[in-house]
Amino acid sequence: MAIEVTDLVIRHIRDVDDETLKGFTCGRDQLDEFLLEDARDYDAHGITSTVVVFVPGRVEPAGYFSFSADSVRLTESEEFELGLPFDAPISYYPAVKLTKLATASVLQSQGLGEAIVELIFGLVADVPFAVRVLTVDAVNQPKVLAFYERVGFVESLAGRREKKDQRAPATVLMVRDLYL
Ligand SMILES: CC(C)(COP(=O)(O)OP(=O)(O)OC[C@H]1O[C@@H](n2cnc3c(N)ncnc32)[C@H](O)[C@@H]1OP(=O)(O)O)[C@@H](O)C(=O)NCCC(=O)NCCS
Numbered sequence: 001m002a003i004e005v006t007d008l009v010i011r012h013i014r015d016v017d018d019e020t021l022k023g024f025t026c027g028r029d030q031l032d033e034f035l036l037e038d039a040r041d042y043d044a045h046g047i048t049s050t051v052v053v054f055v056p057g058r059v060e061p062a063g064y065f066s067f068s069a070d071s072v073r074l075t076e077s078e079e080f081e082l083g084l085p086f087d088a089p090i091s092y093y094p095a096v097k098l099t100k101l102a103t104a105s106v107l108q109s110q111g112l113g114e115a116i117v118e119l120i121f122g123l124v125a126d127v128p129f130a131v132r133v134l135t136v137d138a139v140n141q142p143k144v145l146a147f148y149e150r151v152g153f154v155e156s157l158a159g160r161r162e163k164k165d166q167r168a169p170a171t172v173l174m175v176r177d178l179y180l
Contacts, residue, residue: 002110002111002115003055003062003107003110003111003112003115004111004115005115005116005118005119005122007055007056007115008053008054008055008062008115008116008119009053009054009055009056010051010052010053010054010119011051011052011054012043012049012050012051012052013035013039013040013043013050013051013052013064014040014043016052016061018036020052020059020060020061021035021036021052021061022036023059023060023061024036024060024061024064024102024104025104025105026063026102026103026104026105026108027105027108028102028139031100031102032102034066034100035050035052035061035064035100035102039064039066039100042066047068048066048067048068048099048100049066049067049068050064050065050066050100051064051065051066051067052064053065053112053116053119055107055112060104061104062103062104062107062112063101063102063103063104063107063112063113063116064100064101064102065098065100065101065102065116065120066098066099066100066101067096067097067098067099067120068096068097068099069095069096069097070095070096070097070135071092071093071094071095072092072093072095072133072135072156072158072175073091073092073158074090074091074092074093074158075157075158075161093132093133094129094130094131094132094133095131095132095133095134095135095175096124096131096133096134096135097134097135097136097137098120098134098135098136099136099137101113101116101117101136103116113147113151114150114151117151118151120134121134121178124178125178131178132177132178132179133175133176133177133178134153134175134176134178135156135173135174135175135176136148136153136173136174136175136176137171137172137173137174138153138171138172138173138174139170139171140168140169140170140171140172145172145174148174149174151176152176153174153175153176154174154175154176155172155173155174155175156173156174156175158173159172159173159174159175160172160173
């Protein structure tokens with residue numbers, strides 16, 4: 001049975017002890033190490049905020065995500081295609097960046113990643129300031145890119161233009177317009 005957003009319990013990283021964090025592994029060392037070694041400092045110094053996700057019946061974290069404020073520069077064609085019913089001389093979209101997202105290896109491919117993204121949409125929709133898009137620097141691997149596409153992200157044209165000279169960039173800037 002797929003994991004649903006209503007199954008998720010979230011705790012801010014400052015409310016989770018190190019022993020519990022040590023029980024997390026997603027199959028990508030860099031992301032496991034970030035959670036254990038860096039996430040608290042990033043959080044304490046206003047760089048990114050980290051939320052740890054649990055599912056009922058499991059003491060170890062089921063996943064985690066980190067996010068921060070962001071802005072997305074619009075290409076000329078994107079500005080033209082904004083579709084706003086009024087003139088708005090803007091060249092940036094207000095955004096939130098999903099800087100990290102990982103689910104426990106043993107729980108992958110059961111809908112947990114999608115449920116966490118849905119949870120994040122809900123959190124971002126509730127803040128008392130405007131957020132037009134969610135962004136992510138997705139690891140440039142077919143499985144990861146396919147995951148973000150399935151949950152509604154598309155590659156940013158501005159991001160692609162910036163990296164056009166790199167043959168295989170490590171990450172791909174993807175965006176999800178929350179008003180489409
Ligand atoms: C990328 C990642 C977050 C996805 O999380 P996840 O929990 O596996 O996500 P989901 O289960 O919602 O979706 C994954 C796949 O499982 C499939 N799936 C979902 N529910 C399923 C179910 N009940 N039965 C079978 N397959 C299912 C989905 O179709 C999806 O396939 P696709 O992405 O190829 O389209 C996770 O694989 C991960 O943490 N990877 C390591 C860290 C990483 O690379 N993070 C990304 C950094 S940008």
